[in-house]
Amino acid sequence: MVAQTPALMRRIAHLDMDAFYASVELLRYPQLKGLPVVIGGGRRREDDLLAQVRQRYPDREWGIEHLAEIPVDVFPRIAGYSGRGVITTATYAARAFGVGSAMGVMKAAQLCPQAILLPVDFEQYRHYSRLFKSIVRDIAPVVEDRGVDEIYIDFTHVPGGQREGGRVLARLIQKCITDATGLTCSIGVAPNKLLAKMASEMNKPNGISILFIDDLTEKIWPLACRKINGIGPKAEAKLKTHGIHTIGELAACERDGLTKHFGKSYGAWLFDAAHGVDDRPVVTESEPVSMSRETTFEKDLHVQHDRAALGDIFTRLCQQVAADLQRKGYVGKTIGIKLRFDNFQSVTRDNTLAFFTADPLAIRQAAGQCLKRIEFKRRIRLLGVRVGSLVKAADAPSPTSTSEKSLSSAFVVQEPPPSKDSPYEQADLF
DNA sequence: TCTGGGGTCCTAGGACCC
DNA sequence: TCTGGGGTCCTAGGACCC
Numbered sequence: 001m002v003a004q005t006p007a008l009m010r011r012i013a014h015l016d017m018d019a020f021y022a023s024v025e026l027l028r029y030p031q032l033k034g035l036p037v038v039i040g041g042g043r044r045r046e047d048d049l050l051a052q053v054r055q056r057y058p059d060r061e062w063g064i065e066h067l068a069e070i071p072v073d074v075f076p077r078i079a080g081y082s083g084r085g086v087i088t089t090a091t092y093a094a095r096a097f098g099v100g101s102a103m104g105v106m107k108a109a110q111l112c113p114q115a116i117l118l119p120v121d122f123e124q125y126r127h128y129s130r131l132f133k134s135i136v137r138d139i140a141p142v143v144e145d146r147g148v149d150e151i152y153i154d155f156t157h158v159p160g161g162q163r164e165g166g167r168v169l170a171r172l173i174q175k176c177i178t179d180a181t182g183l184t185c186s187i188g189v190a191p192n193k194l195l196a197k198m199a200s201e202m203n204k205p206n207g208i209s210i211l212f213i214d215d216l217t218e219k220i221w222p223l224a225c226r227k228i229n230g231i232g233p234k235a236e237a238k239l240k241t242h243g244i245h246t247i248g249e250l251a252a253c254e255r256d257g258l259t260k261h262f263g264k265s266y267g268a269w270l271f272d273a274a275h276g277v278d279d280r281p282v283v284t285e286s287e288p289v290s291m292s293r294e295t296t297f298e299k300d301l302h303v304q305h306d307r308a309a310l311g312d313i314f315t316r317l318c319q320q321v322a323a324d325l326q327r328k329g330y331v332g333k334t335i336g337i338k339l340r341f342d343n344f345q346s347v348t349r350d351n352t353l354a355f356f357t358a359d360p361l362a363i364r365q366a367a368g369q370c371l372k373r374i375e376f377k378r379r380i381r382l383l384g385v386r387v388g389s390l391v392k393a394a395d396a397p398s399p400t401s402t403s404e405k406s407l408s409s410a411f412v413v414q415e416p417p418p419s420k421d422s423p424y425e426q427a428d429l430f
Numbered sequence: 431t432c433t434g435g436g437g438t439c440c441t442a443g444g445a446c447c448c
Numbered sequence: 449t450c451t452g453g454g455g456t457c458c459t460a461g462g463a464c465c466c
Contacts, residue, residue, distance in 0.1 A: 102434085147437090147465080150466070229465075233463090235464090291436085296433095336459095349459085352457085
């Protein structure tokens with residue numbers, strides 16, 4: 001006798017933390033609640049808050065345990081900022097002024113000069129990221145990571161995951177996260193990831209939206225095409241040239257017409273997306289494909305004039321990416337560089353080695369070869385180093401193995417020659 | 431007032447091998 | 449003399465996402 005499997009509806013949730021970075025900052029600085037606060041502004045250190053408050057209010061003790069008591073007027077205002085950088089998150093009070101993520105800080109300063117500007121603190125955000133994800137996994141184990149503040153959750157087989165289309169479980173998760181962290185999130189539950197992602201945006205902040213496939217025409221089709229995760233600014237603009245603005249208008253297109261103008265693969269995907277079709281599973285584990293480090297300079301640098309500075313930065317990026325690889329236990333064999341010129345044009349070069357490595361010297365050498373293949377006509381704004389074709393260090397073919405003679409010799413040949421000053425000294429770079 | 435840093439995936443051409 | 453395809457790897461660029 002075989003147990004009868006109940007007919008389960010596929011229910012997928014998308015969970016999005018509300019104004020995540022800014023909300024985490026408000027946990028430390030509750031005195032900023034309700035005020036316009038933006039996070040971002042590049043690497044420039046803000047004035048140390050405690051030093052500032054000690055100077056301005058010298059009549060009492062100020063320690064790390066008093067952060068929540070620092071008067072609001074001590075916090076740096078965005079109007080005093082000059083330099084590069086973009087906003088990563090803004091509180092809802094700041095968003096009311098039109099300030100939003102990915103906006104240049106200087107533009108935000110014009111829209112809302114009184115906004116408080118805080119530097120990013122990834123340590124803190126990672127801590128709360130791990131915390132809320134572990135809370136969710138304790139309730140519903142099938143979770144796909146989509147960055148620090150977003151996840152997909154498969155509700156289908158979770159006890160209670162079917163009740164009210166997922167609303168009951170969504171409410172439970174929302175409550176557990178808020179009780180444990182003080183942070184709020186928005187959750188959308190739908191038949192698939194595509195629709196769940198759109199649903200979670202419908203009722204922000206601290207909202208829940210439940211979507212069934214029958215809601216498609218009423219709730220999805222009136223939305224702009226850009227609301228579909230996977231339609232960016234380029235695709236949106238191209239769709240507009242065909243008179244297609246809403247998802248409903250996209251759904252009215254013929255599949256063949258879309259594949260003709262947008263390519264076989266993307267065109268077919270557009271058609272499916274507009275009809276709410278998406279079979280992608282919730283993927284709980286995945287291996288990294290590449291790791292990289294890049295930096296935008298405070299000022300654009302000149303290849304010859306700033307040669308020494310560029311060389312130092314280049315070496316540091318190689319060391320950083322090597323340290324990342326080693327810390328996480330990966331090695332790679334495609335070493336690449338990325339440059340952005342002052343006109344924002346980007347170029348990349350890469351170089352596939354005969355061996356896997358996580359060694360800063362080997363990376364620096366291979367990346368140096370890439371650099372030689374670039375023609376420098378303009379000042380440089382950004383430099384990056386990337387290592388791809390990753391495998392787990394433990395799974396990598398060993399260069400010393402007797403059965404891998406060719407790899408072994410390649411490894412030796414590629415080792416940069418030792419130098420008595422710095423092992424990174426290389427006259428022909430930059 | 432120009433536009434961060436970390437990723438993934440796709441395309442398209444060329445080399446090279448069978 | 450003319451004429452193959454398929455498969456895989458590598459490289460460069462670009463769209464998109466968080």
